[in-house]
Amino acid sequence: MIAGSAVILSGVLGLIGYAFLNRDGLRDVPDRVWLIGGGVGFPMVVLTALLAWALPTGESMTGARGEVYEVQAEAYQWGWRFSYPDGAPGETGSEAGVLYIPAGEPVDVAVTAVDVIHAFWIPRLAGKIDAIPGQTTHLRIQADEPGEYRGQCAEFCGLGHAGMNFMVVAYAPGDTGAAGEGDER
């Protein structure tokens, strides 16, 4: 997408630069070629191709719910509480602001907020989704490799917004140890 943009930008700027040379080369191109070809035809082709790629991609990122491991994330001013499907209360996460997920499989995060609007975002794993009081939104994430990932609030939420981070720990499949660590307390 970025490479394509660079090509379009330099193409148009090249044309304008050419105009300043005051050569006659393109003077006789009929107006209609520029207006219909450049103004309508060209963006139509590019945009259709772009949307054809983007819409299915976006669809796959929301996914059908209920088939995969689902965790709950609750945002407050200024921190995150997490809870897990086996009924274990998310106290583990709430103290440390740590979310435990299995690596190598998709995980749905059900996100909500108790006070103002926040947004749940793990830059290296997925896009972001708003945490809105009074409703629940969903995001599918997947950590391909076990490890730690940085997460943060992405919607301005007041004085503590800049420090509203959390940590995601992705544990190896079948290794309950990582999740168990939290449960021990």
Next chain:
Amino acid sequence: MSEQGTGRMTPIGLHRALDAIWRAPKGLAAFSTVNHSVVGRRFIVTAFVFFAIGGLMAMLMRAQLARPQNPFLGPEVYNQLFTLHGTVMMFLFAIPLIEGVALYLLPKLLGARDLAYPRLSAFGYWCYLFGGVAILASFVFGVAPDGGWFMYVPLASKAYSPGINADVWLLGVTFVEVSAICAAVEFVVTVLKVRTGGMALHRMPLMAWYLLITAAMMLVGFPPLILGSVLLEIERAFGWPFFAPDAGGAPLLWQHLFWLFGHPEVYIIFLPAAGVVSTLIPVFARTRIVGYAWIVAAIIALAFLSFGLWVHHMFTTGIPHLALAFFSAASTLVAIPTAVQIFAWTATLLKGRLHLSLPMLYLLGFFSVFIFGGLTGVMLAIVPFDWQVHDTHFVVAHLHYVLIGGFVFPMLAAVYYWLPLMTGRLPVFSVSRTAFWLIFIGFNTTFLVMHLTGLLGMPRRVFTYEAGLGWDLPNLISSFGGFVMAAGFAVFTLDLVLQFRFGRRFRRNPWKGTTLDWAMPTPAPSYNFAALPRVSSRDPLIDDPDLGAQLARGEGYLGRVRDGQMETLGVDMATGEPDQIIVLPQNDYLPILTALSLAIFFGCFLFGFYAFSPVGLGLAAVCVWRWLWSMGAKNDGEPEAAGLGLELPLYHSAARPPVWLGLIYFLVANGTFFASLLFGYLFLWTIAPNWPPPRMIEGGIGLAVLTASGLILSAVSAGRARALNASARPGRDLFQALAGIFSVLGGAGLVAILIMAAPPPTGHAYGAATAALLGYGFLHAGVGALFSAYAVARGQAGFISPVRATDARAPALWHAYTAVCALAGLVFVYGLPLAMGGGA
């Protein structure tokens, strides 16, 4: 008594006679000035002062972000800074600068001597100044808005923003928006009605088309924001929970209303700048614009599309993906009309013979920066990409590329292009070029690298960040570039001062412009044209390069001084054939007095003296009454000579006087406001959590039927008064009085329903929204009663006749509008509980 100037006076004599009438007064009387050139200059200068302040705020922020964990500013100050920076740049710089440019230029482009409502522009200026100063003053006292320029709720609700910070934003911005709505009505009517003879729609300069479409977009774009601000202020002041989720309100309703305004706003800012580009390019390419009709079609298409895109600011709010796909496709579609314009400009450049003059240099800056910003915009319209970079510095970089590239650069070009018209002097070149390169290089240094900062995951609106995340170096570079850009603007300011002081004088039309704005002496005289030209093409100065001298000799329409009156032409909207002589108002203190009355109203609200706020409204009503009263005449009068062998009626005896059109376009804006309110009502009902409400409306059906009948009878009576007047039959004032009485009864009925049948507005969003709907009807019934009272007084005083019919027609239109809205409101209030079976 009337003097036919043509041929009798020398150009100098005519100039002196006209200037004596049109010249702006000095000293304290300057507060009464209504002349469009003066008010336009005030807007432009004030906007640039706010721009400088907003820029300084940005510098403070860049200083803070230059390194990680910087102790320079805390979050309290930083949050106020970025909120104010956005608010100042959007509401106090960009929109007012457009208003100022349009105020100053429109009459000159259209071959007129002033706008349709000079006093309204002066009133708009005072509203803008008072509102803007209040917003900035709050920063001095440390209580500036700190919830972001988008003011998302619940963060901006009373519970999470208990101070007056948020109220400053809501009331200050709404005060400024009053001026935007006034300007929008003014520009639409001026472009459609106040042109010179022969300027048919298809002969208007492109800039007039751009400003017409911009103004039309403002008419429908601003009301949703005003509605949102009014509802949020009511929630904060009186506890009506429109947006509080635990009481059935919807935080997302705010976002819809805000972006329903906020996205068209981007195009409202861009279109006038594009108009500058379309005006300047053919002048500097020494040719005519390629694809005039295509460009007009493209801007109309852009205007429509821009109202279908607002959801792309809300891609991450959990809206169903199918809806996102629709808005994503619509967002990318915007690229097409934009591309049409860009290729029309490119083709014009390719056809012409160019030279790199100073305004052209800024336009090259525009091309490179804006196209880049447009391309990242297409990326952002792609949903999965947006999910990643939404609310990061990538978006900050994108929006600065679009707004600085697409707005500031063309506006700087416009300053250099039109400043000679104001000063009569040409710029001192070397300094100007230094300023350009400092701004251009500084800008790209700041914001190009900021795309990367965003892709590296740095969110927006954070006052600091941790070291070691890869954000340190790009932030330092951005800060450095920011200061270079600021230095560039300092040099730019210096350059303007130099130009005023030392610029080279010139005779006329230094750029060889082809439009009427250059068919006048420079500096532009207070009355613009000593005579108004007869126009037969789009480029009158190509047809006749000597046109300016002819006009100065008084050869054209209205080339005279008659009874010390300020005259300009009114034309048929489509063909541009003159159909009336508009006599413009003299300087007047009413605009500033009306604005001061509103300041009392907003001030009382801000400091919580709610009981006193109606005093301000009452004073404003008195001012408006006197304002309207000063127009019109007590006898029909004969058609007057208008020059070039034409005889025309005066405005008050014409079929379509400007004030009548103004009412219609005001009602368009008002209707958008009401439609947004209905949308909000449905949105709450279907989307908000914690519905159905504990109690719905109970009983009062009979009362509702009576109320509706009262308001319908009021509309019918006012219509009857209008018809009786038109056919010169007796009973006009009697029926007008009846209309007023029915209006009062209808308004009382609405209040009775609210008190007796509806649940209290404070308990649940249902009650709040119901009260808002009924309150809207009540307010309009009340204004309608005043309107009828005014029409009765005018009729008794002899201002109304079958020919001078506006005062009889206007109340009829108002009462009909009120009846329709109140009926719609009652149908919603009583129909929805039945239709929805008690809520979804």
